[in-house]
Amino acid sequence: MPVTTLHRIALTDGQRRLLLARARRSSGEHRDVLRARIVLAAADGATNAAIARDVAVGVDTVRKWRRRFSEHGLDGLRDLPRSGRPRTFDATVVAEVKAMACELPADSDTPLAKWSCPDLAAEAANRGIVGSVSASTVRRWLASDAIKPWQHRSWIFPRDPDFAAKAARVLDLYARVFDGEPLGGHDYVLSADEKPGVQARTRIHPSAPARPGRQPMRVESEYRRHGTLAHLAAYDVHRAHVIGHCAPTTGITPFTELVEKVMTSQPYASARRVFWVVDNGSSHRGWTAAARLHDAFPNAQMIHLPVHASWLNQVEIYFSVIQRKLLTPDDFANLEDLAKKITAFEKRYNDAAHPFDWRFDRTDLHRLLDRIAA
Known part of the structure; x- marks a missing residue:
């Protein structure tokens, strides 16, 4: 029975070779393999319902990728950009916490030698920068700029005049x-x-x-x-x-x-x-x-x-x-x-x-x- 759809698929030789390689790839991402199989089956004249049964997905999914390929070609098989989850904290809060991490605790009369992420999270709440924030979130903010206030390195200022x-x-x-x-x-x-x-x-x-298969050399303490x-x-x-x-x-x-x-x-x-x-x-x-x-x-x-x-x-x-x-x-x-x-x-x-x-x-x-x- 001929396919009755507005989105007929006609592949060039190059597109077919690329899609066949993608559909047979054992190490490829499953979603890419699935989309390639849908388009190949559509190009061979299969109906949406038959393709859905063959690849074990819903008919709406088949219809979506058939339409996307018909309108945009191979680029249509890519995921669209996603906005992601809305920010919980705005950029000003993140910047203020980073700035605080670059201060010495003694500058604010905090009885600490150095900051840790839990300390920074608590201090940010105490200063009213944020209502509350987790230590893991603070650690993620600092990691983006490679800020590690819990580490320190010693140095000596040259005091020899010559x-x-x-x-x-x-x-x-x-x-x-x-x-x-x-x-x-x-x-x-x-x-x-x-x-x-x-x-x-x-x-x-x-x-x-x-020894093979066990820990390295062992030394008595x-x-x-x-x-x-x-x-x-x-x-x-x-x-x-x-x-x-x-x-x-x-x-x-x-x-x-x-x-x-x-x-x-x-x-x-x-x-x-x-x-x-x-x-x-x-x-x-x-x-x-x-x-x-x-x-x-x-x-x-x-x-x-x-x-x-x-x-x-x-x-x-x-x-x-x-x-x-x-x-x-x-x-x-x-x-x-x-x-x-x-x-x-x-x-x-x-x-x-x-x-x-x-x-x-x-x-x-x-x-x-x-x-x-x-």
């Missing part, structure tokens, strides 16, 4: 420049410091390695203490070579022993200049430490970082590596075992190390200081 000059000199050395002149082949730059208080702890029960030691190291910035040793504690004597160990070995013993980049720790602070180094080894020169600028000392990166790879989680029989494994790690590191990809230069430094000053 911060820029001292830091720039170290950054120049990392770039193999000193006093405006490039370093020669017999000039070396060492970054040195101490890692104090490294603990030797033995776990009460042996650690269990990872309880341990026995065997004391602490200090790890001192000098890192050759351009050769990616570490020379270190362990001592019972930090101080002038252990640091002097590190200097002697380095400066009596090659290539530093015969170098033209060896620059020692250090922070302002008590064992190498001030002009007396610099003079002591130069008196013992005339080819050595101590370069001090500004106060609170250990983040510019590259040996700290090495210390973070040894902390992650050897000292966490820790399980050492005694102090001798700890010192032996630190020495073994140093050798392993030197066998495969490459210079750090240091990119922070004078331009970055000045940009940072300008931003802090502003």
Whole structure:
């Protein structure tokens, strides 16, 4: 029987191929597959009632997609834009809550160190910004602007009056420049410091390695203490070579022993200049430490970082590596075992190390200081 409808369907070859592919797609959305089957059946002359029985939908649904395709083609099979649920809170309320989240609680005499979403929801109601609002709604508002007032990050304001000059000199050395002149082949730059208080702890029960199908490595929480030691190291910035040793504690004597160990070995013993980049720790602070180094080894020169600028000392990166790879989680029989494994790690590191990809230069430094000053 011929189809009696105002909306007859005639497909081009391209439309039929696309609709057939869509109707056979096993991973496609069900609504798209359904609409493609309706249009294909209509194009083959099936009635609305027959199509409805075949695809298990109502006749009104078949009639709707037949009409939409007849009037708009493939674009007619898309969902129309929806206005969505009306807003419960207007934009002014959302903006005021976000602004409140960017305030410190102390500014409004609120006895909190930082805001949480429930606190913000309660405070918004207390201030009369909104009658009531849920913490999850506040969290959604803040997430749209990546505002997380419950998190905090520590920082130190540079207080060294010569911060820029001292830091720039170290950054120049990392770039193999000193006093405006490039370093020669017999000039070396060492970054040195101490890692104090490294603990030797033995776990009460042996650690269990990872196993397929179960949790990662398991480490006993309880341990026995065997004391602490200090790890001192000098890192050759351009050769990616570490020379270190362990001592019972930090101080002038252990640091002097590190200097002697380095400066009596090659290539530093015969170098033209060896620059020692250090922070302002008590064992190498001030002009007396610099003079002591130069008196013992005339080819050595101590370069001090500004106060609170250990983040510019590259040996700290090495210390973070040894902390992650050897000292966490820790399980050492005694102090001798700890010192032996630190020495073994140093050798392993030197066998495969490459210079750090240091990119922070004078331009970055000045940009940072300008931003802090502003």
